[in-house]
Amino acid sequence: MDSFVESLQARIVTAGESGTRLNIVGGNSKHFYGGAPHGEPLAMGSHQGIVSYEPTELVVTARTGTLLVDLEQTLAESRQMLPFEPPAFGAGATIGGTIACGFSGPARPYRGAARDFVLGVNCVSGRGEYLRFGGQVMKNVAGYDVSRLMVGAMGTLGVMTEVSLKVLPLPVIERTLVFDCSGNDALTKMSDLGGRPLPVTGTVWHDGKLRVRLSGSEMAVESAASSLGGDLDIAGASFWQALKEHRLDFFGGTDPLWRLSIAPPAKMPDLPGESLVEWGGALFWVRGNDPQALVALARAHGGNLTRFRGAERSVSFQPLGEAEAVLNRGLKQAFDPAGILNPDRMLAGS
Amino acid sequence: MGQTRRAFNLRHEKLCDILIVSRVITALRVDGSHKMSQQLNEFADELTQILPSEALLLSTEARRPYECDGLTGYRELPAMVALPQTFEQVREILRLCQRYQVPLVARGAGTGLSGGATPHSEGVLLSLARFSRIIEIDPQARTARVQPGVRNLAISEAVAEHGLYYAPDPSSQIACTIGGNVAENAGGVHCLKYGLTVHNVIAAQVVLMGGDVINVGGTALDTPGYDLLATMIGSEGMLGVVTEVTVRLLPLPDAAKVLLAAFDTVESAAAAVAQVIAKGIIPAGLEMMDNPAIVAAEDFVQAGYPKDAAAILLCELDGTVAEVEADIQMVSDLLRESGARTVDVARDEAERVRFWSGRKNAFPAIGRISPDYYCIDGTIPRKAVAKVLAGIERLSAQSGLRVANVFHAGDGNLHPLILYDASKPGEFERTEALGGQILDLCVQVGGTITGEHGVGLEKINQMCVQFTDQELDQFHALKAVFDPDGLLNPGKAVPTLARCAEFNAMHVHGGELAHPQIPRF
Ligand SMILES: Cc1cc2nc3c(=O)[nH]c(=O)nc-3n(C[C@H](O)[C@H](O)[C@H](O)COP(=O)(O)OP(=O)(O)OC[C@H]3O[C@@H](n4cnc5c(N)ncnc54)[C@H](O)[C@@H]3O)c2cc1C
Numbered sequence: 001m002d003s004f005v006e007s008l009q010a011r012i013v014t015a016g017e018s019g020t021r022l023n024i025v026g027g028n029s030k031h032f033y034g035g036a037p038h039g040e041p042l043a044m045g046s047h048q049g050i051v052s053y054e055p056t057e058l059v060v061t062a063r064t065g066t067l068l069v070d071l072e073q074t075l076a077e078s079r080q081m082l083p084f085e086p087p088a089f090g091a092g093a094t095i096g097g098t099i100a101c102g103f104s105g106p107a108r109p110y111r112g113a114a115r116d117f118v119l120g121v122n123c124v125s126g127r128g129e130y131l132r133f134g135g136q137v138m139k140n141v142a143g144y145d146v147s148r149l150m151v152g153a154m155g156t157l158g159v160m161t162e163v164s165l166k167v168l169p170l171p172v173i174e175r176t177l178v179f180d181c182s183g184n185d186a187l188t189k190m191s192d193l194g195g196r197p198l199p200v201t202g203t204v205w206h207d208g209k210l211r212v213r214l215s216g217s218e219m220a221v222e223s224a225a226s227s228l229g230g231d232l233d234i235a236g237a238s239f240w241q242a243l244k245e246h247r248l249d250f251f252g253g254t255d256p257l258w259r260l261s262i263a264p265p266a267k268m269p270d271l272p273g274e275s276l277v278e279w280g281g282a283l284f285w286v287r288g289n290d291p292q293a294l295v296a297l298a299r300a301h302g303g304n305l306t307r308f309r310g311a312e313r314s315v316s317f318q319p320l321g322e323a324e325a326v327l328n329r330g331l332k333q334a335f336d337p338a339g340i341l342n343p344d345r346m347l348a349g350s
Numbered sequence: 351m352g353q354t355r356r357a358f359n360l361r362h363e364k365l366c367d368i369l370i371v372s373r374v375i376t377a378l379r380v381d382g383s384h385k386m387s388q389q390l391n392e393f394a395d396e397l398t399q400i401l402p403s404e405a406l407l408l409s410t411e412a413r414r415p416y417e418c419d420g421l422t423g424y425r426e427l428p429a430m431v432a433l434p435q436t437f438e439q440v441r442e443i444l445r446l447c448q449r450y451q452v453p454l455v456a457r458g459a460g461t462g463l464s465g466g467a468t469p470h471s472e473g474v475l476l477s478l479a480r481f482s483r484i485i486e487i488d489p490q491a492r493t494a495r496v497q498p499g500v501r502n503l504a505i506s507e508a509v510a511e512h513g514l515y516y517a518p519d520p521s522s523q524i525a526c527t528i529g530g531n532v533a534e535n536a537g538g539v540h541c542l543k544y545g546l547t548v549h550n551v552i553a554a555q556v557v558l559m560g561g562d563v564i565n566v567g568g569t570a571l572d573t574p575g576y577d578l579l580a581t582m583i584g585s586e587g588m589l590g591v592v593t594e595v596t597v598r599l600l601p602l603p604d605a606a607k608v609l610l611a612a613f614d615t616v617e618s619a620a621a622a623v624a625q626v627i628a629k630g631i632i633p634a635g636l637e638m639m640d641n642p643a644i645v646a647a648e649d650f651v652q653a654g655y656p657k658d659a660a661a662i663l664l665c666e667l668d669g670t671v672a673e674v675e676a677d678i679q680m681v682s683d684l685l686r687e688s689g690a691r692t693v694d695v696a697r698d699e700a701e702r703v704r705f706w707s708g709r710k711n712a713f714p715a716i717g718r719i720s721p722d723y724y725c726i727d728g729t730i731p732r733k734a735v736a737k738v739l740a741g742i743e744r745l746s747a748q749s750g751l752r753v754a755n756v757f758h759a760g761d762g763n764l765h766p767l768i769l770y771d772a773s774k775p776g777e778f779e780r781t782e783a784l785g786g787q788i789l790d791l792c793v794q795v796g797g798t799i800t801g802e803h804g805v806g807l808e809k810i811n812q813m814c815v816q817f818t819d820q821e822l823d824q825f826h827a828l829k830a831v832f833d834p835d836g837l838l839n840p841g842k843a844v845p846t847l848a849r850c851a852e853f854n855a856m857h858v859h860g861g862e863l864a865h866p867q868i869p870r871f
Contacts, residue, residue, distance in 0.1 A: 008771075056624035057762075079630060108571060115577055116549050129820040137729040138761035139546065139801035141535045141584040142809070142816055143844065144828050148548070157576075169630030194848050195492060195513075197601045197669070219675040254440035263491060263569035282571045303570035317574040323562045328575045330831035335824070 005130055005161050005194050011042065011081060013128035014157065016338040022153040024342055026065060027092030030101050034154055035344040036313045042159065044096055051162060052136070055080055059136050064096025071095050075167055084166045085109040087244045096160050102152025105200035105244040106213065109194070109280045115151040117166045123150065126336025136164045141153040149331070155342040156337040171201070171215035174238075175225050176236025179210040181267035183277065186210040190280040191264060202240055206250060208275040213240060226288035243278070250276050250285070256310030258294050260284040262303030265275045269297050317346070389471065389626045390429055393450040397432060397474075405480075407431035416475050419460040419467040420522075423547045423724070423778055424569030424807055428455070430816035437557075437593055443476060443589065445561035453840050456587045456762045457497060458530030461522040463725050464806025466533065466842060467588045473840075474589065478529050479761040485506050485594070488545060492599040498529025498592045502536075504599060512543035514599040520802075521710050529592045535584030539635040539709065540666075542760030544600065545803070548583040554583060555594035559833045561716035562868055581828070586804045586843045589832040603668035606634065607678050608669070608702045612659035615652065615678035615720045616640060617736040622688035623759045624732060626665065633681070635666035636760035637709050640739065643716070643754040644708075644765070651706030654701075656692065663690075664709055686803065697798040712756045713767065720752070724781045728792030729801035732762045740792045742766055750775075763801035764792070787870065790815055809812065813843075814850035 015022050021039030031037055033047065047065035055078040063069055069087045073083055079316075085105030086098045104113040134140055134147035150160060168319060179187065186205035193200050193212065199220045204212035214221045226233070232317030233239060242248050251257065255273070264281030273288025286294060291305065298305040304318040320328060328347060332339070386394065397406055402504070407413055408430050409692055415424045429452075434440050453473030460467050469475040481497035488494070489512040505516040519538035520526055526536065534553060536866040537546045544550070549786045553567035567579035580587060583824040613619040626633065639647065639655075639662050648655040655662055663685065667677045682693045684696055696702040708715075716723045730738050739755060746753040752769040766788055789799045789812045801807070813822065825844045829836070841854040845853070 013547045022516055039497075054733065057733060058627060059731070081617045092747050098566045101576075102572075112545070112549060113571065115580055116545065125824065129824070131818075131821050131824055133821070135796070135798050137797050137801070139537055139541070139758075140798040141586075141728045141802060141804050142798050142800050142813060143805075143821070143825050144536075144589075145548070145580050145584050146824070146828070148577055151577060151580075152572075153576055168632065169627075172630070176708060191490060195489070195601055197603045199669075217669075217673055217676070219676050220670055223672060261570040266490075279571060300567055304572075304574050306574070309752075320575045321565065322564070323558070324575060324578065326562075327564065327578060329833060330826065331576055334827040334831050 008124050008159060008161065009128045009130055012124055012126065014342070015040070015340050016126060016128060016155065017202075019338060019340065021340050021343045022242065024100075024159055026094030026097030026100075027090060029066070029088060029090030029093040030097055032309055032314075033101055034316045037345060038125065039340070039343060044159070045092070046095060047161060049199065050074055050108040056135075057257065058138070058167050059164055060167050060176055061120070061136055061162060062095050063095060063162055064099070064160045066094055067091075068093040068098055068236070076170065079170045080167045081170050082117065084108060084114045084117055084167060085111075085244060086114060087246070089245065093164060098157045099151055099160065099163050106240055106278060108284060110201045111168070112323045115148045117162060118147050118151050119166055120164035121150045121160050122149040123160045126307065126338055126341050130161075131158070134164065138166060145173060146155045155348045157341070159341065162172065171199075172217050172222075173221050174201075174213060174215045174237065175221050175224060176233040177212045177214070177228055177230035178233045179212070179230045180208060181205075181210050183206070185280045186277065187266065187268065191266075194280050198228075198277060200224075203280050204278045205242060211236070211239065250274065250287075251285070255287040256289060257308040258286045258291060258310045259287070259306040260286055260294055260298055261306070262298060262301035265301055268300065271297070297309050314344075315338075364462050369740050372855055386429055387448060390452065392450050394430055396446055397430070397443065400439055400446070401432060402432060405433040406431070413475075416457065416460070416469055416477070419457070419465060421463050421465045421468075421806070421808055423470045423727050423772065423782075424465040424473050426439065426469050428475035429475060430459045431474055431475045433477050433480055441561045441563070442591055443474065444557050444559055447474065447837055448560040448835065449643060451835060451837065453837050454591075455839050456529070456561040456591050458527030458533070458534070459522075459525045462527040462534060462804065463727070463810040464800065464804040466804050466806035467530075468807055468842075470773060470840060478527065479593075479595070481529070487512070489514065490602075491569065491741060493596055494599060495594060495596045498532070498595060499527050502526050502531055504530060508600050510685075512599075515602055516597050517550050517600050518547050521713065521719060525530070526653065527541065528595045528597070531593050532583055532595055532802045533585065533587045534802060537758070537761075537763065539637055539706075540759065541758065543632050543634045543727060544637055548580060549581060550598050551579070551595055553596035554579060554582055554592050554596050556590035556592050560836065564590070566689050567596070577814060583803070586806060587839045588829055588843050589838065590837075592778060602635075604673045605674045606666055607674050608635070608666040608700070608705050609678060609685075609695045610654070610662060610668040610695055611665070611685045611693045612656045612662045613663070613690055614659070616661045616687075618689035619663055620732065620735040620759070622685050622690060623665060625684050625688045629680070629684060631667075631681060632758060633665045634668040635664065636758075637664045637721070638662070638759035639703070639709065639712065640757075641754040641828050642752065643712050643756050646715040646719050647708035647712050649710050650718055650764045650840075651707045653704050654694075657710050658690065664705060668760055670733070675692070689736070709756065711862070712754075716754055721771040721773065722769075724768040724770060726766040726768065726788050727763070727800045727803040728766075728784050728789050728795035728797055729763045730792050730795050731757065731759070734795035735759070735762070738764065738791055738795060742788055745784055745787050745791075749780055750752040751781060751784055753784075758801070762797070765792075768851045786812060799810075807842055810842070810845045810849070811853045813845050814853045819847050819850065822850065
């Protein structure tokens with residue numbers, strides 16, 4: 001085991017004894033997300049490097065401080081990628097922070113989420129124990145699936161030191177088609193596309209325009225493109241990049257940004273602010289100051305609301321049901337009994 | 351094509367037995383042939399208040415069909431069998447179990463291969479067989495909400511009219527239930543491209559020991575809080591009883607073609623798999639069989655396999671018609687370059703089904719040539735396959751037991767089938783010992799002791815090889831969050847540290863695995 005991990009363990013054990021709370025920091029690119037960070041900074045950014053990568057195994061293992069851009073670059077050199085297309089939200093983003101937040105990009109409904117591609121996690125628990133779950137193989141049901149539990153847990157269950165991820169080949173080509181249409185028509189079209197065996201890997205509607213991304217072999221993409229019609233967006237690649245990284249105009253300005261994750265509705269809901277629809281109609285980004293209306297919408301559509309940027313941080317996530325909340329608190333207790341890892345970042349009051 | 355695209359005929363005496371078993375649901379309560387403790391008697395009396403009398407089996411004859419799952423070497427009669435039909439009944443049963451501290455083991459179709467559904471002699475065996483209703487199909491959202499006792503294949507059959515299917519297709523799909531699939535994170539031959547159960551189940555309703563109900567996952571693409579759905583999947587009935595499952599459905603592809611490539615060495619077949627992946631192609635299915643498996647399958651179903659080949663690969667490609675044509679050509683060329691002796695593309699749907707039938711019937715084919723067989727389920731990095739197969743051959747020679755190998759080559763999941771005769775004294779124990787050595791080998795090359803069949807009772811010792819005490823402790827702590835009294839499926843999936851201490855001591859000193867004298871329960 002390397003000295004970094006050993007000193008990390010020592011630090012966590014000491015913190016546990018003294019009740020010192022730790023704020024785990026990768027590249028600090030997602031500090032805006034969830035409850036406000038507090039506690040002594042625990043820097044992970046120096047724990048870098050790809051531990052193993054064999055393209056024909058479709059698996060990469062990296063230390064969690066590895067920069068997301070570096071990892072993606074390495075994969076791209078072998079014409080592979082992280083299929084869940086995680087947003088970085090900053091050049092310093094690390095793979096550890098990426099997995100801890102569990103964000104996925106535009107391809108999410110079509111290729112899967114961050115949690116779908118996590119094969120294994122090594123971590124130091126709140127007890128200071130170095131633990132390895134899952135592994136470097138595609139299929140593994142030995143023990144409970146703690147690796148996936150870590151995805152989106154925001155470091156509250158353990159400090160991840162290494163992650164193993166399933167990777168996939170980069171598509172040979174990509175095309176972006178643009179259609180002028182209303183929100184309602186866009187939702188219908190998105191739903192229709194999802195029900196057909198087409199190489200769709202992204203859909204987004206904003207400001208009267210629906211964009212559809214097709215990726216795959218040349219033959220599959222070209223034949224789908226010609227059957228779907230619409231206009232070709234020659235700046236497609238940079239559009240999806242800007243969308244993923246929230247660099248479109250819609251994401252600028254200072255109004256709070258809300259993330260409404262719901263079962264795709266048949267018609268545009270009555271939203272209290274400007275919106276952008278992704279993920280085949282399953283994700284609505286909304287600007288504005290009326291979270292109450294959005295919470296009501298989320299409930300009505302079997303989903304949930306997350307505060308993304310701006311507004312009051314202490315209520316970032318929608319409250320859980322009673323029985324689910326008991327289990328969430330129990331899990332936190334089971335992995336981090338002293339409650340020192342990223343306190344209040346995910347579950348208020350713990 | 352279409353409707354039966356993922357449906358394969360499965361002939362398997364053992365499986366048929368299992369099917370029959372799961373239908374033995376109307377056996378009547380026959381009183382008193384076995385003695386239960388005072389406390390269990392009181393518990394049973396309370397159960398009769400909840401369940402109609404025909405739904406509580408107490409007689410030895412009625413309980414007998416439930417004494418084992420697909421791993422028939424492990425048997426135990428449950429104190430009683432409950433066959434609830436409503437959600438409220440399940441809740442009440444779990445409440446009562448908690449109150450009386452009675453252990454409970456959930457059971458789907460009993461096709462599990464790791465003893466996960468082996469009953470507890472002092473507990474209730476809870477059969478979900480009567481929860482066999484497809485509650486709702488939403489073709490627009492491409493989801494189906496089903497009860498846990500619904501058979502895997504029944505979902506694809508029910509949604510085929512909408513041009514949809516449920517992707518994970520274990521070979522046992524005509525019999526196994528979605529509840530059992532969730533508990534084992536079941537996979538199938540199409541997992542490389544379409545994922546395992548964990549990738550295709552989007553929500554579940556779960557009753558916890560004591561009767562609390564949780565809803566995990568949902569129809570939105572993410573949910574707040576920890577990913578309890580991921581935790582439930584593959585948890586082997588240790589955390590809660592799944593009472594409802596929502597699955598994601600996929601559109602049936604326009605076209606699918608399969609090719610059959612024969613190789614003179616296992617190494618060249620393994621290398622060819624790597625070549626296909628390196629080319630950026632993810633086949634819908636990529637399966638490998640070694641010579642003993644080829645011969646057994648060919649003799650059984652006449653799939654058209656060359657019986658003198660050292661290994662064959664079955665590679666299925668799907669997509670649009672034009673895309674499949676192009677890919678099939680590319681992969682055929684690639685396989686020839688990698689040393690395939692012959693490459694045959696199935697000319698029509700009938701031949702495609704025939705090619706697959708050999709693979710899908712590999713287990714029963716082995717069952718025909720040997721009185722018994724024992725299926726191992728290790729997963730390894732693909733690059734280690736030639737090394738591991740050579741190691742298995744060596745271990746097989748040492749033990750004097752024959753081994754045939756079928757392999758989900760795309761994702762490295764190896765199923766060595768050990769041929770043995772349970773009626774010969776000591777042979778099952780030798781088989782288990784060989785199985786243990788094979789799993790050790792899988793762990794040594796960076797793999798895992800189980801890819802899709804679960805730990806259950808069977809691989810509980812090997813958990814001590816794969817995990818440290820601290821890791822096992824963390825699993826126990828997780829289990830305690832869901833089931834503090836340890837009443838769900840006790841003794842399975844995660845060994846106690848005491849047991850590991852004992853096992854590791856023998857493991858090191860004796861050199862032999864899985865000493866039969868270690869108590870199993
Ligand atoms: C011939 C054959 C081929 C097979 N091929 C494959 C294959 O290709 N891929 C594969 O993955 N597996 C395969 N299997 C193994 C087996 O079919 C799977 O593990 C399947 O998922 C078990 O489902 P079941 O309904 O039979 O569950 P059971 O055997 O009844 O139970 C399995 C486990 O699930 C738990 N359980 C069942 N229902 C519930 C519930 N509702 N709530 C909570 N826990 C529950 C049980 O307690 C037990 O631990 C095969 C088995 C056979 C016999």
